[in-house]
Amino acid sequence: MTKTNAGRFFEDYRLGEVIDHAVPRTLSGGERALYHALYPARGALYSSDAFAADCGLPAAPLDDLIAFHTVFGKTVPDVSLNAVANLGYAEGRWLAPVWPGDTLRAQSEVIGLKQNSNGKSGVVWVRTRGLNQHGTEVLSYVRWVMVRRRAPGEAPQAVIPDLASVVPPETLVVPDGLDFTGYDFGLAGEPHRLSDYSVGEIIDHVDGVTVEEAEHMLATRLWQNTAKVHFDATQRDDGKRLIYGGHLISLARALSFNGLANAQLIVALNAGAHANPCFSGDTVRAWSEVLATAETKAPGVGAVRLRLVATKGEAGALRGADGKYLSDVLLDLDFWALMPV
Amino acid sequence: MTKTNAGRFFEDYRLGEVIDHAVPRTLSGGERALYHALYPARGALYSSDAFAADCGLPAAPLDDLIAFHTVFGKTVPDVSLNAVANLGYAEGRWLAPVWPGDTLRAQSEVIGLKQNSNGKSGVVWVRTRGLNQHGTEVLSYVRWVMVRRRAPGEAPQAVIPDLASVVPPETLVVPDGLDFTGYDFGLAGEPHRLSDYSVGEIIDHVDGVTVEEAEHMLATRLWQNTAKVHFDATQRDDGKRLIYGGHLISLARALSFNGLANAQLIVALNAGAHANPCFSGDTVRAWSEVLATAETKAPGVGAVRLRLVATKGEAGALRGADGKYLSDVLLDLDFWALMPV
Amino acid sequence: MTKTNAGRFFEDYRLGEVIDHAVPRTLSGGERALYHALYPARGALYSSDAFAADCGLPAAPLDDLIAFHTVFGKTVPDVSLNAVANLGYAEGRWLAPVWPGDTLRAQSEVIGLKQNSNGKSGVVWVRTRGLNQHGTEVLSYVRWVMVRRRAPGEAPQAVIPDLASVVPPETLVVPDGLDFTGYDFGLAGEPHRLSDYSVGEIIDHVDGVTVEEAEHMLATRLWQNTAKVHFDATQRDDGKRLIYGGHLISLARALSFNGLANAQLIVALNAGAHANPCFSGDTVRAWSEVLATAETKAPGVGAVRLRLVATKGEAGALRGADGKYLSDVLLDLDFWALMPV
Known part of the structure; x- marks a missing residue:
């Protein structure tokens, strides 16, 4: 019909x-420029063709x-x-x-x-x-x-896939040619290499961003995600538009530059939860926990497993006594990134 | 002086x-990226070089x-x-x-x-x-x-041009090489071809976007349209900035993807009226009416004449009993687009 | 630690x-497109590869x-x-x-x-x-x-550098190949050449832009300036975010097109003061004063020294009787630009 x-x-x-x-x-470079305008992203490998070339890549991905x-x-x-x-x-x-x-x-x-x-x-x-x-x-x-x-109707046979709780580090795919042996920590923005991070370490990324309706809508449309709940203020009684969870992922990742500037490439997503909704006017902060480190076969390239949390609250606080996410936690993401050893 | x-x-x-x-x-690709950020545009021919190549074009225009x-x-x-x-x-x-x-x-x-x-x-x-x-x-x-x-002063001799009420479909210009015989409806997003649309059919494009000051100003500047009424909140007593009519054209056109995903290229503008002003905070919806269909000489390429309406009100409602546009109608646009037959 | x-x-x-x-x-072209979306910039030399080529450059810088x-x-x-x-x-x-x-x-x-x-x-x-x-x-x-x-601690020996109050015009660097002898004033947007401007002349650039939080944050991030005072509404008691001074520089410069369309390239910054803070909701206007003119060795290319003022107030008003900037003055910039003679 x-x-x-x-x-x-x-x-x-x-x-x-x-x-x-x-x-x-x-x-194209247009999407890259917009990404830099929408998020406080400063990863040198994505920002500079010259830096990427010095790391063995043909250009900045x-x-x-x-x-x-x-x-x-x-x-x-x-x-x-x-x-x-x-x-x-x-x-x-x-x-x-x-x-x-x-x-x-x-x-x-x-x-x-x-x-x-x-x-x-x-x-x-x-x-x-x-x-x-x-x-x-x-x-x-x-x-x-x-x-x-x-x-309502009859249920299909239940099939629950068997999923790995963590992507095994030995299966991580390192981009062809990547070589961190001549990595320039000065140009990258921080001196910390993989061996400087300890499992269990909590990093407060310090900065906060107060989010605006116009920004998250620009971002969400940029990915051609047009789900109406992000754009139509008449969908909720309070007139608010729900911010796309992916916007929080990028915002938190960009904020994590301050303390994790050398966690250059995301190569695996182990798990992720959008713990609570985020709305315009919220001030979003981020903190990370180092969950594990690993080697790779690429020269000078290691891997760090991180928990990245976007929150309206304090660094390090994640769950209440009841085991549930605290109400000001927005995102809990578990991923592997590549870092110079 | x-x-x-x-x-x-x-x-x-x-x-x-x-x-x-x-x-x-x-x-450049920068303007394309911004267009995707400003409007929920998803037309495959403009989004993908690969899709455009499969339609006989050298790249996505x-x-x-x-x-x-x-x-x-x-x-x-x-x-x-x-x-x-x-x-x-x-x-x-x-x-x-x-x-x-x-x-x-x-x-x-x-x-x-x-x-x-x-x-x-x-x-x-x-x-x-x-x-x-x-x-x-x-x-x-x-x-x-x-x-x-x-x-005040003397009037020049009145000259009113004789304008066609509709661009004759036999004069529509189809881009060189365009060929829809191998058109991939799956990748384009909808299965409907020209013969699936009936003259008089009304399509409610369902989704709505609540517009923000920052967005319409970004869009209007992008086209180097700097008319102050769109930018300067001191120009009106109510502190509102009038949204550029072209912003509504693009917003409605992008919303019309949902139901008209295969109306790929606009090739003629028959008529258009900015029926009522639009302001920040308005939630804009769109509906279309199929006015006519036509053949072209390009392989697999037909033309559809559409009335595209941007509105704050109901789909299908256009004019009151007095023949005037309803107060929530923002735009009434009449155009030809190319669609696979 | x-x-x-x-x-x-x-x-x-x-x-x-x-x-x-x-x-x-x-x-890339992405940053250029965003610049045009963020500011009402219309300088032809930066907007058009064809115009730049006609001025002897390989493309638009x-x-x-x-x-x-x-x-x-x-x-x-x-x-x-x-x-x-x-x-x-x-x-x-x-x-x-x-x-x-x-x-x-x-x-x-x-x-x-x-x-x-x-x-x-x-x-x-x-x-x-x-x-x-x-x-x-x-x-x-x-x-x-x-x-x-x-x-608190002991002061280092005070060293105050000896700085020129004005960049001497004979040291201005003109881009290789720049030639304004065939300059197209029609395409550039205004007929005024360097000799049409008088020292002391004040130009009111007429237009105003009411600034929004989303816009200045997009702009500031685009330059990877992530100082928290521009992004985090919890930093001040009034919940406002301080607008990056550079945003005002670009906004005023873009507004100055209207009256200075042919002041094409900025080649020197003599002095600058961010006179008062600017916040979302402020309506920014601009005016200029011609401070000096000079020759260059490039064909058809002269230089104009301008004071560019961004203000919430009246054109021409800069300082009070006490010699201090008026409270509605936001920016006072002194620079050299190249202009056809």
Whole structure:
């Protein structure tokens, strides 16, 4: 009947189904410039062709999160238009750099389904792959969302995928040619190398950013994520627009430069939770916890596993006595990044 | 005396006069990225070099409305600085794609003049042409505006141009090489081809965007349109800034993706009215009416004539019993777009 | 102990010390597009490759202030994180154009130190140089800031550098190849050449822009200036964010197009004062005073020395009877620009 996309409901997903998401996207220096305007991003490897060349790369790649948000945005019309909640991420891996001029498309496979006992919704697990114009996989991750049913009905057989709680460090993919043996800590902004960080160490990234409606809408549209809850103030009684969780990921990651300037490339996403909603006017701060360190086979390149928390509250505070996230915690992200040893 | 531009008044225009507008502009992937950040634009042909190549083009052109706004912006200091109202558009034709790296300039010929009976203002008709760095005409349209007189005085002989109410579909210019025979509806985002649309069909584009001051100012400046009413909150008693009508055109066009994802290129502007002013805080929605369909000579390429309405109200509602636009209607645009048959 | 950068305090600076600032930056057409979105910039030489080519340049350079802000932003973490006030600029010289694709880095030499009599702070003078990827100096300027001491202590020997009050016009560097003999005043936007301007002439640039939080934060981040006072609304009791002084420089410069469209390139910064703070909601206007004119050796190219004032008040009003800046004056900038003779 209607020409418009109402989104998929829980009963529309079939286990093993592969969805080719629409609207491939060519990225350029324009998206990089906007990324720098939207986030206080200062990672030298993404900022400077010259710095990247000194690290063995042909030029500065686009920020890993530009790749992530672009791919994620493609999946929204097929995966999360009727989502009640974005429940988690796992097994995220960055497999090849994305360069200005590359065109990304996205594909998702339904790898798990479980109807809720209320019969009104269910959880859908998808493994999403981002592909460039050569068909090379640049990114892969699992996410699971709670999706409404269109109408009550019989539950499909429950299949819950077996997901790794952490991407094993020996499987991390280091970009071809990356070499940190001549790494310039001065130009990068901080003197700390991997061996300077201790497991369990908490880093307060100090700075805060008070977020504005215009900014998060610009950012969310940039990734062609047009879910109305981020743009339409009439969707909620209080007239607020829910800030896209990916905006918090990039904001916290950029703030983490202050203390983690040398955590240069994100290569794996182990887990992630959008703990509480964020709205315009909130002042967002970030802190990190060092969870683990590892070696890689690339010269001078190590890996650090970090918990990155975006919060309106204090550094180091995450959960209450009840084990639940504190109300001012916005994001809890667990990832691997590459750092000079 | 003064060095600054006070703009032209009605008595400054001469029939047949050709005005070369100032400040040519080179466009790049930066303008494309900003367009995606400012509007929820998802047309695959403008988003992806790969998709455009599969449609026979050398790369993704810049959005037709980037070309339109850039050319329009150039004309503002000479045509509409003292305009009381932007009255209409006609005979708009897109004649050649604009590519990243192209430089656009604009030229207008005065083709009509008619003083109002009050002697204080008059209507000026101009035919504006956009030219690229090779001197190729990329765009042409007529608009007419009501302009104040500097001082009362004798009226020039009234000349009202004879304008087509619709650009005849057999004169539509299809970009060289465009071929929709292998069109990928999956990547484009919707399955509907030209034959799926019926004349008279109304499409509610569902989504809404609540507009912010910072966004419309960024957009309007991007086209180097610096008319103060869009930027200076002291110009009105209520402290509001009038949103540039072109911002509404792009916003509504982008929203129309949901239901018209395959209306890929705008090739003609038949008519247009900025029915009511729009201000920050308004939540803008869009709906379309299919007015006509037509063939073209390009393989697999048809044309659809659409009425695109931006509104704060209900889909399908346009005029009251008095024949006037309803107060929540912001824009009524009539154009031809190319669509796979 | 801590991994984060607390910034330098007065006692951390040594006379003659050279600081290599972190995070080199590659600029592209993306930064140019954003500059046009953030400021009402219309200078034809920066807007159009074709216009620049007609003036003897290989392409349109990036705006001189893009170069300035990029270099300035690099210095913030080392120079002004603990600054109480940005006191002045001198001997600024643009030495080579910056092109899309260039990578800029920055270096500062401490050329003066003077502890205040209160023992709690002192003035630091630095000469900052911006270098491109070839090691070519593209920009050089002196600025001095008042910086807090970490703890009270003995004053270093006071050294106050001997700075020129004006960059001598015979030392201005004109970009290679620049030739204004065929300058197209029509395309540039105004007919006024250097000989049309008189020393002492005041130009009211007419237009005003009401500034928004989202805009100045986008702009300030774009230059990787992340000083928290511009971003964190909890830093002040009134919840306002201080607008980066550089934002005012670019805003006033862009507004000055209306009356100074042919003051094409900034080649020297003689002096500058951020007279009063600016906040979101302020409506900023600009006026200029012609301070001097000069010849250059390049064909058709002259130089004009301008005072550019950003203000919330009236054109021409600068200081009160007490000799102090009026409270609505935001910026007082003294620079040389190149203009067709």
